[in-house]
Amino acid sequence: MVRLVAQMTIRLNGDSHEIAGPLSISALLEQLEIDARRVAVELNMDVVKKSAYDSSVIKDGDEIEIVNFVGGG
Amino acid sequence: MSDLVIAGRTFRSRLIVGTGKYPSHSIMRAAHEASGTDMVTVAVRRVDISRKTESLLDYIDTSKIFLLPNTAACYTADDAIRTARLGREAGMSNWVKLEVIGDEKTLFPDNEGLLEATRVLVKEGFIVLPYTNDDPVMCRKLADAGAAAVMPLGAPIGSGLGIQNPNNIRIIKEQATVPVIVDAGVGTASDAAVAMELGADGVLMNTAIAGAQDPVAMARAMKLAVEAGRLAFLAGRIPKKSYATASSPLQGVIGT
Numbered sequence: 024m025v026r027l028v029a030q031m032t033i034r035l036n037g038d039s040h041e042i043a044g045p046l047s048i049s050a051l052l053e054q055l056e057i058d059a060r061r062v063a064v065e066l067n068m069d070v071v072k073k074s075a076y077d078s079s080v081i082k083d084g085d086e087i088e089i090v091n092f093v094g095g096g
Numbered sequence: 097m098s099d100l101v102i103a104g105r106t107f108r109s110r111l112i113v114g115t116g117k118y119p120s121h122s123i124m125r126a127a128h129e130a131s132g133t134d135m136v137t138v139a140v141r142r143v144d145i146s147r148k149t150e151s152l153l154d155y156i157d158t159s160k161i162f163l164l165p166n167t168a169a170c171y172t173a174d175d176a177i178r179t180a181r182l183g184r185e186a187g188m189s190n191w192v193k194l195e196v197i198g199d200e201k202t203l204f205p206d207n208e209g210l211l212e213a214t215r216v217l218v219k220e221g222f223i224v225l226p227y228t229n230d231d232p233v234m235c236r237k238l239a240d241a242g243a244a245a246v247m248p249l250g251a252p253i254g255s256g257l258g259i260q261n262p263n264n265i266r267i268i269k270e271q272a273t274v275p276v277i278v279d280a281g282v283g284t285a286s287d288a289a290v291a292m293e294l295g296a297d298g299v300l301m302n303t304a305i306a307g308a309q310d311p312v313a314m315a316r317a318m319k320l321a322v323e324a325g326r327l328a329f330l331a332g333r334i335p336k337k338s339y340a341t342a343s344s345p346l347q348g349v350i351g352t
Contacts, residue, residue: 036142055145061153062143063185070181088142090182092152094124095139095168096114096253096280096302 114302251281292325
């Protein structure tokens with residue numbers, strides 16, 4: 024089976040990024056060297072459960088937010 | 097001294113501490129230790145994907161300290177709800193310190209947005225701790241909407257002005273059906289003691305500790321102040337009077 028890899032543009036934390044896709048949220052986090060246990064991810068405004076990182080596929084034009092905890096009051 | 101219980105969860109300390117604005121992560125950790133706190137607030141922000149940064153969580157022992165994500169800098173109910181949902185997924189607890197800010201300069205809460213977001217998040221199963229005005233009516237409405245505690249401000253966030261309206265805090269506590277945490281405005285230890293003497297169930301602070309010249313020493317001062325204030329409240333203070341009442345016997349004074 025041939026898996027088609029295409030260049031796609033996503034919006035990641037407010038900025039435009041070119042990535043090869045399609046890819047899963049797990050794969051994106053791995054590429055970015057982000058520990059999945061310590062972040063939360065939104066795909067097109069909906070929070071994605073950690074258990075769904077493998078099965079959630081990012082497509083061209085998607086908007087992704089990756090957040091973590093920082094100091095605050 | 098009894099523990100602080102919110103939504104069925106028990107905290108040994110009545111002091112809730114922030115994690116922002118410390119000179120370093122290691123000073124923050126030492127301050128948390130000195131404060132005796134077992135609940136700290138954290139903010140939810142975008143990961144910096146351009147560079148590797150140290151994780152705040154490497155400096156918080158989450159086996160001992162409960163994380164309370166906030167919705168700081170949210171100006172609408174929708175943004176606060178969205179942030180709360182992200183915080184839940186990042187932290188794996190359903191607790192949120194709910195902030196819906198109404199004004200940049202004072203950081204006073206937006207009452208309408210706060211109430212709306214409280215209702216939505218309670219319905220979604222969140223344990224909601226709203227940061228609110230020192231307004232007894234608003235606090236009652238928030239509790240009626242299902243807030244697990246109410247967190248009236250003592251003074252504007254980061255101002256260090258102390259408890260500006262002690263009478264309101266006392267009334268809020270008298271009427272409250274949920275724990276009352278005085279959140280924001282503490283500048284020094286006596287402010288925390290005043291909040292506790294008014295009957296508050298706890299105090300939440302960040303800048304007063306993190307911004308002190310010696311945050312670790314101030315954290316210890318706050319721990320003692322919260323304990324002292326709580327003990328004084330429970331002990332029952334004497335009524336205030338305009339004139340003196342002698343402490344020593346009036347009989348047996350020499351030369352009479």
